[in-house]
Amino acid sequence: MHGTELSPARGKRRSSAELTQIRAILLDIEGTTTPIEFVQQVLFPYARARVHDFLTQHAADPDVRGDIALLRAEHTAEPSHVGRPAWNPSDDRASAEAYVYWLMDRDSKSTGLKSLQGRIWEEGYRKGKLKGKGAVYPDVRPALTRWRDAGKDIAIFSSGSVQAQRNLFANATAGDLSAFLSGYFDTTTGPKRAAASYRRIAELLGHSPGEVLFISDVTAELDAAREAGMQTALCVRGSSPENRSSHPRVRSFDELA
Numbered sequence: 001m002h003g004t005e006l007s008p009a010r011g012k013r014r015s016s017a018e019l020t021q022i023r024a025i026l027l028d029i030e031g032t033t034t035p036i037e038f039v040q041q042v043l044f045p046y047a048r049a050r051v052h053d054f055l056t057q058h059a060a061d062p063d064v065r066g067d068i069a070l071l072r073a074e075h076t077a078e079p080s081h082v083g084r085p086a087w088n089p090s091d092d093r094a095s096a097e098a099y100v101y102w103l104m105d106r107d108s109k110s111t112g113l114k115s116l117q118g119r120i121w122e123e124g125y126r127k128g129k130l131k132g133k134g135a136v137y138p139d140v141r142p143a144l145t146r147w148r149d150a151g152k153d154i155a156i157f158s159s160g161s162v163q164a165q166r167n168l169f170a171n172a173t174a175g176d177l178s179a180f181l182s183g184y185f186d187t188t189t190g191p192k193r194a195a196a197s198y199r200r201i202a203e204l205l206g207h208s209p210g211e212v213l214f215i216s217d218v219t220a221e222l223d224a225a226r227e228a229g230m231q232t233a234l235c236v237r238g239s240s241p242e243n244r245s246s247h248p249r250v251r252s253f254d255e256l257a
Contacts, residue, residue, distance in 0.1 A: 019256060022231060023211035024153035026185075026201060028192075029160060031217035032235045034168065038135035043164075044104065046124060047117040051100055054120050059093050064119065068096045071112035075099055109159040111187045118161035125167045134172035137237065141172075143253035144180040153205055155183035157197075157214070162186050192221045198228035215253075219245045 019025075030039045058064040072095070075087050085098040103113045124130040147154055156165050162184040169177040183205060190197030202209040209229030216222055222232040226247070233256070234247040250256060 019147075019150070019152070019213065021211065022152060022213045023207045024155065024202075024205050024213070025147055026155050026157050026198075026205075026212055026214045026225075026230070028214075028216035028218065028221065028235070029156060029158040029165065029168070031237065032215055033136050033140050033156075035135055035137065035237075038133075042133060042135075043117075043121060043130075046130065047120045048101070048104055050120050050124075051097055051116075054116075054123070055093050055097050058119075064116070067112050067116045067119070068092050070115065071096045071099055071110070074110055074112050109187060109192075111161075114159060114161045114164065114186065118164035118167070121164055122167050125171050130167075131171050132173060134168040134170070136169075136172050136174050136177070137252075138174075139253045141174040141177060143256065144177060148180050153182045153207070154180055155185065155201070155205060156181060157185040157189075157192065157201060159187055159192060162188075192218075193224050195224045195227035198225045198230050202228070202230065215250070215256075219247065222247045 027033055030036050055064065055068075069092075072087060072092060075084075075095075083102070085095070085102055087095040087099065089095075100113055100116060103110050121130060144154060156169070158165055160168075165184045165186070166178065169181060183201075185197075185201050185204075189200055189204075198212075198214065199209060202212050205212065210231065213231040213233060214222065214225040215233045215235050216225075217235045217237070219234060222234060222245070226232050232247045234245050234249045236249050236251055238251075
C-alpha cells in the first residue's frame with residue numbers, strides 16, 4: 001500500500017485518525033454524511049410519487065430519452081427475474097416507468113434509475129420543493145471546513161447520480177456545501193464494490209491511492225477501496241459497529257484529526 005497507514009492521533013480517543021499523510025478525502029453519502037432516513041423517507045418517496053408525471057412531461061427531453069435508453073439496455077442485459085415487468089418495444093416510456101418502480105422496490109443501484117431520480121430531485125430543488133432539505137449530520141460542515149483549511153481535496157462517491165449529489169450538497173440543511181467539494185463520482189465511474197473504481201477515482205483526483213482516505217458505512221465498499229490501495233475508515237453512526245470489520249471505525253468526523 002502506498003502512503004502511511006491510518007493510525008490513532010496523539011491525545012485523541014482510540015478511534016481518532018491522523019490525516020497528515022492524506023491528500024484527499026473521499027466520502028460516501030447515505031449513512032456517512034447524510035442520515036439513511038432522509039434518503040429513504042424523503043428523497044426516495046419524492047421521486048417515486050413523480051415518476052409517471054415526470055416521464056410523461058419530459059418524454060421528448062434528450063436527457064430523459066437517454067435515461068430511458070439506458071434503462072432499456074439494462075433490462076435487456078440483466079437476467080430475467082420472476083415478477084420483473086416485460087419491456088414493450090412499442091412503448092418505451094410506459095416500459096421504463098414499470099421497470100423503474102420494480103427497481104425502486106428492490107433498492108437497485110441501477111445507473112439508469114439513479115440518473116432519472118437525480119433529474120426528478122433536480123426539478124424539485126429548482127421548484128423549491130426540496131430546497132434546504134439536503135440533510136447532513138451536524139459534524140459534516142465543520143469537518144469539511146477543517147479538511148479544506150488543511151489543504152485536503154474532498155470528493156464524493158455515491159450510487160446516486162452526480163446531479164443528485166450536487167443538488168443535495170448545494171441545498172444542505174447546513175447551507176451550501178458545494179464550495180468544499182472538488183469532485184463527484186457515481187456508478188458511471190464503476191461499481192462501488194470494485195477496486196478498479198477506486199483506482200480510477202484516485203487517478204482522476206490526481207493522487208496515488210494511498211494518499212486518499214475513503215469513509216463509508218459499508219464494509220464491502222471499504223474492502224474494495226483498501227484493495228485499490230486507499231486508506232479507509234468505517235463510519236458507524238448511532239448503531240453498533242459491524243463485528244467483523246478490520247477497518248478503523250469512527251462515529252463522527254470529529255474523530256478524524
